[in-house]
Amino acid sequence: MELNDEQFHRYARHLILDEVxxxxxERLLASRVLVIGAGGLGSPLLLYLAAAGVGTLGIIDDDEVDLTNLQRQIAHGTASVGSSKVASAAESVARINPGIRVNRYEERLTAENAATLFADYDLIADGSDNFTTRYLVNDAAYLSGKPLVSGSLLRFEGQLATFRGGVPGHEGxxxxxxxFPTEPPPGMIPRCEEAGILGAVAGVIGTLQATEVLKELLDLGSSLSGHLLIYDALGPTFRKMKAARDPGCALCGTDPTIREIA
Incomplete structure (x- = not known):
């Protein structure tokens, strides 16, 4: 995919980077990224990936824009309240970069559709807001052999990690x-609507998530795989913790019990 004149001008600040x-x-323009959720994390993630020139973006979300979303979900505006988050986010992507192809999935990610959806993309970016979906995304990405960049938020904190164990060459x-071997008991960790979230924290983690996606697509720098990055806005501090494969893991351990998406 050769760049045209408009693209040379649009991406000029990328082109002068020796590492890009x-x-x-051209690699970014040929890349395909599926974003799970068009909310607090998905919003900045989608906008920066579109601005960077990731050629095809898939957006899956079955929710509608609510007024309470606008405090942090910057892909949506007041006029979008009541409309599909996927449609609203796709319109924002088009405003930033009309050359990006957007595949819209106005549905919930399930065990029945995950493998089919993931097969069409190079990388999965998880911006979901519940543990059930996070485990599903993790399992489907691993079994599909796709790299996964995952983010999460709560109150004044955010977490970010990259997982590539199912990708050939990254075994181990x-x-x-x-x-996180199992889901926490119901009610142990409240969701954002129960505990709250400082809106700008979503922007911090979503932007970092976009950066890690771009690094994976371009094979730049050090991957976050094998680490967990934790941001505390009140500190303010970043902590980077090492994470190793668990031999007893139900999905990727030496004797896995999860062999298909369920």
Whole structure:
């Protein structure tokens, strides 16, 4: 995919980076990323990936825009309240970069559709807001052999990690279940609507998530795989913790019990 004149101008600040250049920008334009959720994390993630020139973005979300979303979900505006989050986010992507192809999935990610959806993309970016979906995304990405960049938020904190254990050549790297083997009991960790979230924290983690996605697509720098990055806005501090594959992991351990998406 050769750059045209408009693209040379649009992506000029990428092109002058030796680590990206024309070849890297062409790689981004040929890349396909599926974003799970068009909310607090998905919003900045989608906008920055579109601005960077990731050629095809898939957006899956079955929710509608609510007034309470606007405090942090910057892909949506007041006029979008009541409309599909996928449609609203797709319109924002088009305003930023009309050359990006957007695949819209106005549905919930399930065990029945995950494998089919994931097969069409190079990388999965998880911006979901519940543990059930996070485990599903992790399992489907691992079993599909796709790299996964995952983010999460609560109150004044955010977490970010990359998982590549199912990708050929990266065997032995941990998956999400290695760090968090099972879902916490119901009610133990409240959701954002119960505990609250400082809106700008979503922007911090979503932007970092976009950066890690771009690094994976371009094979730049050090991957976050094998680590968990924790941001505390009140500190303010970043902590980077090492994470190893768990030999007893139900998905990627030496004797896995999860062999298909369920």
């Amino acid at each position: 250049g024309e070849e890297g920008q 790297e941990p998956c999400y279940r290695c760090l």
